[in-house]
Amino acid sequence: MRRGEGDFLSSVLTKHAFTRMHSRRVSTSAVMTVLGFGREVHVRGAVIYAIGRNEVEIAKNSGVDLREQEGLHVVCSREGAILTVYRNRTLADLRPRRGKNYRRLLPKGRSVGIQNNMLSPAA
Numbered sequence: 385m386r387r388g389e390g391d392f393l394s395s396v397l398t399k400h401a402f403t404r405m406h407s408r409r410v411s412t413s414a415v416m417t418v419l420g421f422g423r424e425v426h427v428r429g430a431v432i433y434a435i436g437r438n439e440v441e442i443a444k445n446s447g448v449d450l451r452e453q454e455g456l457h458v459v460c461s462r463e464g465a466i467l468t469v470y471r472n473r474t475l476a477d478l479r480p481r482r483g484k485n486y487r488r489l490l491p492k493g494r495s496v497g498i499q500n501n502m503l504s505p506a507a
Contacts, residue, residue, distance in 0.1 A: 396460075396464055396465050396466050397465075397466050398465055398466060398467055398468075400467065400468055401466045401467055401468050401469055404468050404469050404470065405469050408469065408470065408471065410456065410469050410471075414452070414453050414456060415456075415458055415466070415469060417435075417450065417453050418433050418434070418435055418453055418456050418457075418458045419433050419458060421435060421439055421443055421448070421450060421453075422434050422435045422439060422453075422456075422458070423435075423436065423438075423439060429462070430459050430460065430461060430462070430467065431459075431460045431461070431462060432457055432458070432459050432460070433457070433458045433460070434455075434456070434457045434458075434475055435450055435453045435454055435455070435456050436454065436455070436473075436475045437454065439454075440454050454473065455471045455472055455473035456469070456470075456471055457469065457470050457471070457472060
């Protein structure tokens with residue numbers, strides 16, 4: 385760990401995140417690596433930093449080995465506090481969800497709105 389990493393993390397880690405890091409055996413240097421190299425996704429009111437296969441490949445081409453951090457997620461509040469840390473190799477949860485007012489275009493230019501679990505013609 386570089387000098388100052390622990391000081392920085394202790395100022396932004398919540399008690400829950402600290403507990404989860406230690407129970408899941410995630411080091412502070414791994415968290416700093418994810419914050420530095422991971423993709424940033426804004427999902428459901430939080431900012432999630434994650435390292436997937438693409439990030440590992442990009443870093444490999446630059447001479448950095450991120451294989452040990454692959455699948456590591458760091459969930460932060462919008463203000464920057466680290467809320468939790470977990471591992472999950474699938475990044476599907478980071479995709480935006482379709483809301484109840486989601487509309488898709490039909491081939492003929494008509495759109496269909498999905499409301500109350502039923503398809504209805506949109507205006």
